[in-house]
Amino acid sequence: MAKNSCGHVNDHVKSVKPSAKGCEDCLKTGDSWVHLRMCLECGYVGCCDSSKNRHARAHFNQTQHPIIQSAERGEKWRWCYLDGVYID
Ligand SMILES: [Zn+2]
Ligand SMILES: [Zn+2]
Numbered sequence: 117m118a119k120n121s122c123g124h125v126n127d128h129v130k131s132v133k134p135s136a137k138g139c140e141d142c143l144k145t146g147d148s149w150v151h152l153r154m155c156l157e158c159g160y161v162g163c164c165d166s167s168k169n170r171h172a173r174a175h176f177n178q179t180q181h182p183i184i185q186s187a188e189r190g191e192k193w194r195w196c197y198l199d200g201v202y203i204d
């Protein structure tokens with residue numbers, strides 16, 4: 117029941133392309149990251165919560181774009197920050 121209980125998909129998921137091949141902000145500063153996440157509202161690519169800079173979460177805090185998708189090869193899951201749920 118917890119799955120798909122996100123009401124933000126229709127308004128906040130656009131057909132976006134990844135903005136960069138790596139975390140945009142880590143690339144600027146020469147930092148490294150662990151995993152990549154892509155914002156499904158604007159295409160911003162940022163690093164995950166296991167990375168030291170947590171740019172994907174910082175992007176959400178700044179923009180309130182709620183939904184990210186894993187940008188790792190072979191992973192398709194999406195996550196809503198506002199609901200704290202994975203979306204199919
Ligand atoms: Zn949601
Ligand atoms: Zn980063």
Ligand SMILES: [Zn+2]
Nearest residue numbers: 155158160181
């Ligand atoms: Zn965004």
